Amino acid sequence: xxxxxxxxxxxxxxxxxxxxxxxxxxxxAFAGATVLGILALWAFLSFLTPDSGSxxxxxxxxxxxxxxxxxxxxxxxxGFDRLHDPPEKNFYDDPKLSYTIDKPITNWDExxxxxxEQHPSFIPGAATRILMVTGSQATPCRNPIGDHxxxxxxxxxxxxxxxxxYEIFYNNVLFQPVMFTFWAKVPTVxxxxxxxxxxxxxxxxxxxAAITDMDFKLPLHRYKDHNLVVHGWLTLVEKSWTSxxxxxxxxRNCQWSMDFMDAWAKMGPQSPEYDYWGKTLHTTFSDKVTHxxxxxxxxxxxxLKEKQKWGNKIxxxxxxxxxxxxxxIVGTLDNITDKYLGIEKQVPKLRRRHAEKVSESYAxxxxxxxxDAGFGRFSWRRPFITHFTGCxxxxxxxxxxxxGEVCGDxxxxxxxFADNQVLRRYGFRHKDLLDTSxxxxxxxxxxx
Amino acid sequence: xxxxxxxxxxxxxxxxxxxxxxxxxxxxAFAGATVLGILALWAFLSFLTPDSGSxxxxxxxxxxxxxxxxxxxxxxxxGFDRLHDPPEKNFYDDPKLSYTIDKPITNWDExxxxxxEQHPSFIPGAATRILMVTGSQATPCRNPIGDHxxxxxxxxxxxxxxxxxYEIFYNNVLFQPVMFTFWAKVPTVxxxxxxxxxxxxxxxxxxxAAITDMDFKLPLHRYKDHNLVVHGWLTLVEKSWTSxxxxxxxxRNCQWSMDFMDAWAKMGPQSPEYDYWGKTLHTTFSDKVTHxxxxxxxxxxxxLKEKQKWGNKIxxxxxxxxxxxxxxIVGTLDNITDKYLGIEKQVPKLRRRHAEKVSESYAxxxxxxxxDAGFGRFSWRRPFITHFTGCxxxxxxxxxxxxGEVCGDxxxxxxxFADNQVLRRYGFRHKDLLDTSxxxxxxxxxxx
Numbered sequence: 001x002x003x004x005x006x007x008x009x010x011x012x013x014x015x016x017x018x019x020x021x022x023x024x025x026x027x028x029a030f031a032g033a034t035v036l037g038i039l040a041l042w043a044f045l046s047f048l049t050p051d052s053g054s055x056x057x058x059x060x061x062x063x064x065x066x067x068x069x070x071x072x073x074x075x076x077x078x079g080f081d082r083l084h085d086p087p088e089k090n091f092y093d094d095p096k097l098s099y100t101i102d103k104p105i106t107n108w109d110e111x112x113x114x115x116x117e118q119h120p121s122f123i124p125g126a127a128t129r130i131l132m133v134t135g136s137q138a139t140p141c142r143n144p145i146g147d148h149x150x151x152x153x154x155x156x157x158x159x160x161x162x163x164x165x166y167e168i169f170y171n172n173v174l175f176q177p178v179m180f181t182f183w184a185k186v187p188t189v190x191x192x193x194x195x196x197x198x199x200x201x202x203x204x205x206x207x208x209a210a211i212t213d214m215d216f217k218l219p220l221h222r223y224k225d226h227n228l229v230v231h232g233w234l235t236l237v238e239k240s241w242t243s244x245x246x247x248x249x250x251x252r253n254c255q256w257s258m259d260f261m262d263a264w265a266k267m268g269p270q271s272p273e274y275d276y277w278g279k280t281l282h283t284t285f286s287d288k289v290t291h292x293x294x295x296x297x298x299x300x301x302x303x304l305k306e307k308q309k310w311g312n313k314i315x316x317x318x319x320x321x322x323x324x325x326x327x328x329i330v331g332t333l334d335n336i337t338d339k340y341l342g343i344e345k346q347v348p349k350l351r352r353r354h355a356e357k358v359s360e361s362y363a364x365x366x367x368x369x370x371x372d373a374g375f376g377r378f379s380w381r382r383p384f385i386t387h388f389t390g391c392x393x394x395x396x397x398x399x400x401x402x403x404g405e406v407c408g409d410x411x412x413x414x415x416x417f418a419d420n421q422v423l424r425r426y427g428f429r430h431k432d433l434l435d436t437s438x439x440x441x442x443x444x445x446x447x448x
Numbered sequence: 449x450x451x452x453x454x455x456x457x458x459x460x461x462x463x464x465x466x467x468x469x470x471x472x473x474x475x476x477a478f479a480g481a482t483v484l485g486i487l488a489l490w491a492f493l494s495f496l497t498p499d500s501g502s503x504x505x506x507x508x509x510x511x512x513x514x515x516x517x518x519x520x521x522x523x524x525x526x527g528f529d530r531l532h533d534p535p536e537k538n539f540y541d542d543p544k545l546s547y548t549i550d551k552p553i554t555n556w557d558e559x560x561x562x563x564x565e566q567h568p569s570f571i572p573g574a575a576t577r578i579l580m581v582t583g584s585q586a587t588p589c590r591n592p593i594g595d596h597x598x599x600x601x602x603x604x605x606x607x608x609x610x611x612x613x614y615e616i617f618y619n620n621v622l623f624q625p626v627m628f629t630f631w632a633k634v635p636t637v638x639x640x641x642x643x644x645x646x647x648x649x650x651x652x653x654x655x656x657a658a659i660t661d662m663d664f665k666l667p668l669h670r671y672k673d674h675n676l677v678v679h680g681w682l683t684l685v686e687k688s689w690t691s692x693x694x695x696x697x698x699x700r701n702c703q704w705s706m707d708f709m710d711a712w713a714k715m716g717p718q719s720p721e722y723d724y725w726g727k728t729l730h731t732t733f734s735d736k737v738t739h740x741x742x743x744x745x746x747x748x749x750x751x752l753k754e755k756q757k758w759g760n761k762i763x764x765x766x767x768x769x770x771x772x773x774x775x776x777i778v779g780t781l782d783n784i785t786d787k788y789l790g791i792e793k794q795v796p797k798l799r800r801r802h803a804e805k806v807s808e809s810y811a812x813x814x815x816x817x818x819x820d821a822g823f824g825r826f827s828w829r830r831p832f833i834t835h836f837t838g839c840x841x842x843x844x845x846x847x848x849x850x851x852g853e854v855c856g857d858x859x860x861x862x863x864x865f866a867d868n869q870v871l872r873r874y875g876f877r878h879k880d881l882l883d884t885s886x887x888x889x890x891x892x893x894x895x896x
Contacts, residue, residue, distance in 0.1 A: 079572075080805065082613065082807070082808040082809065083806075085802050085809040085810070093801070098892075099874060099890075100889050119803070122805065136599075139885060140592070140593045141596065145588045147593075147598075148587075148588035154599065154602060155602070155618045158602075158606060158618060159617075159618075162615050162616070168606065169607075169610065170606060171874075172600070173867075173876070173884075174885075191874045191875050191876070194874075194875065195803065195804050197803055355567070355643065355644065357530060357644070358529075358530055358532065359530070361530065364531060419621075426619075426623070426643045427547025427548065428547070428639070430621075437621065438621070438622075444543040444545075445543070
């Protein structure tokens with residue numbers, strides 16, 4: 001069976017057209033907080049590394065598993081104690097606990113907390129630790145250039161995660177054989193939560209979504225009272241199965257999420273309630289054509305119809321491109337490129353070459369110059385995530401409203417737009433966003 | 449132009465056949481050192497996290513760049529200060545310093561040291577910090593399943609890096625337009641060193657190499673007096689251009705390496721000396737058919753002919769599969785699987801479920817049961833890296849000694865063999881190493 005999962009639904013296209021009103025900027029400011037952040041971090045770090053007098057200050061070494069370890073930080077992994085799993089029992093030792101979606105988990109918050117207390121080296125940073133999860137089918141794509149696009153889309157996500165210190169897991173098997181296509185992410189995210197108790201957030205990003213602002217970071221402070229973040233806008237008046245996009249979501253690694261995924265999965269093809277939900281969702285959403293329960297309609301149903309139970313803990317983000325429709329974005333990339341170059345020409349600090357590892361400090365410096373850029377549609381800020389909704393890169397069964405060629409060119413353009421943000425830390429750039437093969441060296445102080 | 453780079457040379461096949469004598473085990477022991485390592489690490493980590501009484505012990509937060517940061521460890525990136533690049537000048541501010549291969553760099557050790565002192569949060573762990581670099585061509589593969597294989601091979605490397613806390617950079621553009629195919633890695637590694645002064649080692653791994661022992665770590669202690677590590681065996685009697693493999697190497701981020709890459713690159717297609725080196729290498733290596741200078745012959749020439757200048761700092765590893773020939777490895781995977789399962793059935797501790805993050809502690813526990821396994825050829829230890837030399841997954845121009853189908857099946861088998869080591873931390877496994885699509889849930893206490 002050729003599985004083609006994680007791709008959005010072509011009829012979403014229509015919905016994106018209606019988004020205009022909610023995509024205006026709400027322009028919040030950053031500068032003050034960043035200064036505070038620097039000072040606080042600096043204080044902590046000077047304490048972390050008391051002696052910075054030599055390259056390998058205070059370094060002791062020992063041979064561990066055949067490898068010379070820096071005892072302070074094995075392999076530079078900065079304090080995680082990967083070498084120690086205490087013998088005391090934890091949730092992994094419970095025979096009843098299962099990674100599969102069909103067996104509910106209870107007291108997960110307590111179990112996760114106990115694990116963290118048992119593994120204290122993972123506590124610092126745990127509150128904001130993000131693990132990105134993505135994936136695609138196990139078999140080659142039907143679209144001849146499908147796998148090439150998936151390779152580039154994966155590289156793009158790995159670049160973003162490396163720059164910000166996030167980890168990423170790519171899954172290309174079905175953890176529940178019947179939950180194919182867009183349902184496959186649910187058992188994947190579920191199992192990933194159990195495998196990664198050190199992560200607070202699991203960030204599912206469809207394989208056909210590209211990160212097109214390598215600087216932007218999820219505003220986690222907004223979501224501190226919520227457990228699930230999705231992109232869209234909800235009007236209680238007219239119910240549309242495309243008012244939220246289920247292809248990119250941020251979900252907290254907690255009991256609420258386990259329960260939510262159980263409720264969500266009950267609507268899936270492996271469930272005895274599948275047909276019931278197909279009918280229910282069809283009648284609930286006037287614009288839903290099929291009678292098959294899909295993950296996105298199910299998600300919106302739970303937000304709207306079970307608001308008390310679920311909706312209140314779900315944050316529907318609409319103020320920036322948490323994910324954005326490619327057809328509305330790709331045409332703006334040239335103008336955005338010019339805008340950013342114009343600012344760089346004015347501000348020497350933004351042109352300063354630097355190590356990839358400190359890219360975030362330049363992202364902060366950029367913010368004060370992006371105050372008027374806005375967010376999302378009609379803004380000239382780089383779109384955070386460009387989602388190739390309807391292009392179906394792997395199957396090639398793209399929406400008939402546009403050609404596969406337009407999809408392919410747009411993906412390459414968006415990926416090269418993103419790649420230029422990465423490559424400049426390696427001294428190069430694509431001159432032409434449609435010419436994937438060639439790069440030119442960046443002159444010193446480019447683009448002065 | 450369709451670029452097909454980073455792939456080894458089909459005539460290497462022959463050479464692998466001759467490797468037998470040097471591939472026997474030298475079985476060194478680990479246990480003592482690991483205990484030492486645990487204690488030392490534990491001591492440091494308890495100090496790092498004084499209060500482990502709650503999940504987010506002593507956590508303060510601030511909004512930085514729109515994101516709630518844990519001031520102790522932004523985004524859980526464990527102490528790296530990504531948010532601070534001091535205004536004081538460093539090597540990046542030198543207009544004469546270039547990322548391109550044609551402009552030599554001087555005093556790199558001093559420049560790197562100064563950068564680290566300017567960025568002390570990157571000092572802990574710097575001495576053993578590894579960055580893996582790999583890549584493939586910018587355009588789709590000619591082989592219809594080529595990009596699908598590259599996607600799986602990249603996922604395999606990302607899995608390994610996530611488990612061990614290494615970072616990975618995938619490059620799919622040419623940093624020197626004339627240095628195509630196997631020469632492309634030289635300018636890529638060179639630029640990566642400048643972009644990552646925090647990394648001590650750059651580990652180039654060809655796109656057609658799969659990591660098939662997710663537990664094994666490079667024995668860096670062996671290489672402490674060397675700057676470049678390659679796989680092979682050298683006999684000064686008979687010179688063969690395949691006595692070393694240039695598709696996987698570990699190179700120290702230091703001035704020696706910069707000078708070495710300059711000397712190496714002088715033999716490349718962009719160099720006025722290209723033809724001279726083509727002739728010289730052809731006459732030097734009796735088994736080299738072509739008159740074109742290739743990276744591997746050039747590397748071996750520098751090791752042998754310029755021993756004083758380069759050879760003494762190059763470690764030719766032959767005691768484990770630093771990279772191994774797939775044709776000699778793939779047939780042994782079933783037996784190795786059985787051997788490991790047999791041991792797990794005897795040792796409950798090895799069956800214990802655990803977080804992916806502490807996988808290394810189980811790798812250590814495994815070592816005492818692998819003392820008799822040996823390393824490399826004729827051993828039953830999992831091969832560290834299986835290199836699909838001659839299969840040319842992207843171009844499909846495989847060695848005529850075997851079929852493309854054998855190459856493809858062998859790659860899937862090796863990748864599923866590796867994937868099973870990853871998937872078990874997510875609760876699943878491939879029952880059949882040739883069935884990529886389906887996995888089954890692992891029973892509790894598998895394989896008891």
